[in-house]
Amino acid sequence: DAGVTQSPTHLIKTRGQHVTLRCSPISGHKSVSWYQQVLGQGPQFIFQYYEKEERGRGNFPDRFSARQFPNYSSELNVNALLLGDSALYLCASSLAGTDLYEQYFGPGTRLTVT
Amino acid sequence: KQEVTQIPAALSVPEGENLVLNCSFTDSAIYNLQWFRQDPGKGLTSLLLIQSSQREQTSGRLNASLDKSSGRSTLYIAASQPGDSATYLCAVRQNSGGYQKVTFGTGTKLQVIP
Numbered sequence: 001d002a003g004v005t006q007s008p009t010h011l012i013k014t015r016g017q018h019v020t021l022r023c024s025p026i027s028g029h030k031s032v033s034w035y036q037q038v039l040g041q042g043p044q045f046i047f048q049y050y051e052k053e054e055r056g057r058g059n060f061p062d063r064f065s066a067r068q069f070p071n072y073s074s075e076l077n078v079n080a081l082l083l084g085d086s087a088l089y090l091c092a093s094s095l096a097g098t099d100l101y102e103q104y105f106g107p108g109t110r111l112t113v114t
Numbered sequence: 115k116q117e118v119t120q121i122p123a124a125l126s127v128p129e130g131e132n133l134v135l136n137c138s139f140t141d142s143a144i145y146n147l148q149w150f151r152q153d154p155g156k157g158l159t160s161l162l163l164i165q166s167s168q169r170e171q172t173s174g175r176l177n178a179s180l181d182k183s184s185g186r187s188t189l190y191i192a193a194s195q196p197g198d199s200a201t202y203l204c205a206v207r208q209n210s211g212g213y214q215k216v217t218f219g220t221g222t223k224l225q226v227i228p
Contacts, residue, residue: 004157026221035216035218040220041220042118042205042218042219042220042221043158043205043218044218045215045216045217045218048213048214048216054213055213055214055217056129056213056214056215057213058215058216059217076157088155090157090158092158102148102160102163103148103158103160103216104160105150105157105158105160106157107156108156108157110155114155
């Protein structure tokens with residue numbers, strides 16, 4: 001079975017632009033979470049979605065938004081990019097939205113904002 | 115606000131040694147704690163998940179313990195191998211304002227010397 005997949009692998013954008021990152025969960029998993037990892041730091045929680053509804057949110061500005069589709073894949077959108085948005089963006093999936101299940105991570109999307 | 119600290123930040127040991135990684139958190143009202151490893155530039159690999167009602171979990175050479183009341187978890191690695199070299203991260207999940215939230219530590223970078 002395929003693991004969590006993310007696209008694109010790498011991305012270079014200019015300040016002020018918009019970006020969309022995509023994530024496909026493990027087959028059968030209904031929950032997707034997004035994290036931002038700046039170099040040298042631990043991941044920071046952005047969102048969790050379960051059954052297409054937002055179930056968790058971290059301390060990120062409204063420039064960050066996400067959604068989950070009927071097939072449980074997800075998109076993370078970031079508007080008005082800042083240099084500080086440069087990071088590795090990680091997606092994780094789990095069977096359900098509760099605390100009982102392990103999270104499985106994808107390889108990440110490396111975003112560079114110039 | 116939950117804060118998760120991992121000590122030490124970096125550790126270098128000779129192959130074969132047993133070692134302990136520490137994770138402490140300030141708010142003990144957690145659902146669970148999960149340990150991950152991260153190889154350079156890669157996503158996270160789940161190692162162990164401990165529910166708040168559990169005291170420890172074991173997988174092969176790894177053993178993780180949880181003392182929720184004191185806000186501490188340890189990851190014990192037996193008979194370390196060069197392939198164990200990676201950054202180890204702990205993460206706690208909790209309820210925050212009706213949402214679920216995950217907080218990661220900054221990690222312990224482990225180097226096992228052959």
